[in-house]
Amino acid sequence: MFQINENYLKLPGSYLFSNIAKKVAAYKEANQGAEVISLGIGDVTQPLAPAIIKRLHSAVDEMADAKTFKGYAPDLGYSFLREAIVQNDFKARGVELSVDEIFVSDGAKSDSGNIQEIFGVDNKIAVCDPVYPVYVDTNVMAGRTGAYNPQTERFENVIYMPCTKETGFAPELPSEAPDLIYLCFPNNPTGSTISKSQLQQWVDYANKVGACIIYDAAYEAYITEEDVAHTIYECEGAKTCAIELRSFSKNAGFTGTRLGYTVVPMDLKCKDVSLNALWARRHGTKFNGAPYIIQAAGAAVYTEEGKAQLKEQVGYYQNNAKTILMGLKDAGYTVSGGVNAPYIWLETPNGMTSWEFFDLLLEKANVVGTPGSGFGPSGEGYFRLTAFGTYENTLKAIERIKSI
Ligand SMILES: Cc1ncc(COP(=O)(O)O)c(C=O)c1O
Numbered sequence: 567m568f569q570i571n572e573n574y575l576k577l578p579g580s581y582l583f584s585n586i587a588k589k590v591a592a593y594k595e596a597n598q599g600a601e602v603i604s605l606g607i608g609d610v611t612q613p614l615a616p617a618i619i620k621r622l623h624s625a626v627d628e629m630a631d632a633k634t635f636k637g638y639a640p641d642l643g644y645s646f647l648r649e650a651i652v653q654n655d656f657k658a659r660g661v662e663l664s665v666d667e668i669f670v671s672d673g674a675k676s677d678s679g680n681i682q683e684i685f686g687v688d689n690k691i692a693v694c695d696p697v698y699p700v701y702v703d704t705n706v707m708a709g710r711t712g713a714y715n716p717q718t719e720r721f722e723n724v725i726y727m728p729c730t731k732e733t734g735f736a737p738e739l740p741s742e743a744p745d746l747i748y749l750c751f752p753n754n755p756t757g758s759t760i761s762k763s764q765l766q767q768w769v770d771y772a773n774k775v776g777a778c779i780i781y782d783a784a785y786e787a788y789i790t791e792e793d794v795a796h797t798i799y800e801c802e803g804a805k806t807c808a809i810e811l812r813s814f815s816k817n818a819g820f821t822g823t824r825l826g827y828t829v830v831p832m833d834l835k836c837k838d839v840s841l842n843a844l845w846a847r848r849h850g851t852k853f854n855g856a857p858y859i860i861q862a863a864g865a866a867v868y869t870e871e872g873k874a875q876l877k878e879q880v881g882y883y884q885n886n887a888k889t890i891l892m893g894l895k896d897a898g899y900t901v902s903g904g905v906n907a908p909y910i911w912l913e914t915p916n917g918m919t920s921w922e923f924f925d926l927l928l929e930k931a932n933v934v935g936t937p938g939s940g941f942g943p944s945g946e947g948y949f950r951l952t953a954f955g956t957y958e959n960t961l962k963a964i965e966r967i968k969s970i
Pocket residue numbers: 608672673674675676678698750754782784812813814815820821825826
């Protein structure tokens with residue numbers, strides 16, 4: 567008789583966003599005609615920028631001609647895209663990387679889930695609490711954690727780093743040294759960031775204790791403040807201790823089009839084994855490359871036309887973030903995030919739980935957000951709103967919340 571991977575049975579309940587979707591569907595069913603606005607899931611609403619659409623069309627035409635048709639893509643990515651990434655995302659910020667250190671993928675969710683595969687199963691992970699759930703769940707699936715404890719709402723054998731009001735929604739260096747440290751800045755869900763000097767402390771710590779940082783910079787495009795690093799490689803010594811994950815979803819609207827990349831520096835080694843070589847081996851074996859038309863469209867992100875259009879698009883969402891932040895502050899809520907990130911993290915009023923506030927907002931304002939407790943126990947008493955709605959809906963939602 568076959569056996570299943572029993573680690574999957576450790577995972578509690580269903581995915582946060584399917585629970586929300588069920589609640590919203592039930593509400594709509596019982597309240598026909600209610601105009602519900604979602605500022606819940608972090609999905610974009612603006613169409614792909616014209617420069618990207620133009621390149622998508624021309625790339626499709628190339629596929630229709632035997633002379634320009636492309637079959638399997640190189641599994642690590644086309645060099646035209648890897649070169650554009652090296653030049654624009656790194657060299658322009660004073661960071662030298664080689665094309666061989668860039669691995670193009672179908673997005674940061676899969677990379678953040680898959681990257682743990684190249685590490686030993688006995689490695690101990692450290693994660694922020696609250697956290698983007700993929701980091702924890704994929705380590706659970708791999709057997710790198712103990713059982714889930716419903717009392718503490720935590721898995722055993724995981725180092726949780728609380729990010730609370732008291733810590734400025736930033737993690738503190740753990741007292742027990744981890745092997746793998748997941749960091750995400752600008753942060754989902756809290757919308758917080760740390761300064762470049764704080765990030766440097768993490769890099770120094772990782773190098774000192776021999777840990778590897780998995781640095782998720784999916785929201786890099788939303789940074790507005792000067793002292794926040796756009797890439798962890800702005801920190802000295804990061805190439806010997808950090809992998810960086812990037813996405814085209816939030817800076818260029820590729821949530822449905824799918825494109826991302828991972829940086830694994832050549833200098834990152836475990837004893838004398840290169841992690842770059844391991845990830846290349848994994849990629850080559852399990853991934854057959856992001857589609858040519860998508861990579862071609864991805865390269866359009868780095869053209870002058872593309873850059874100008876995307877600056878405007880990100881600016882549109884940043885303006886939404888400001889609208890939410892200011893509107894809720896005016897209404898007397900305690901809010902944070904939203905300055906370097908498309909997420910606003912608000913403290914639920916009158917000691918309500920995150921889910922009580924979810925119900926209140928749905929019923930009284932017809933607005934959907936995400937309960938902070940869904941991201942971990944330290945998210946209890948908080949609520950996440952996203953800036954990815956349309957401006958009109960964002961304004962309307964804030965007016966409705968103000969009038970509760
Ligand atoms: C922190 C973080 N990383 C990664 C992702 C997923 O990015 P992608 O669309 O590239 O898979 C998300 C999506 O919400 C995210 O919040």
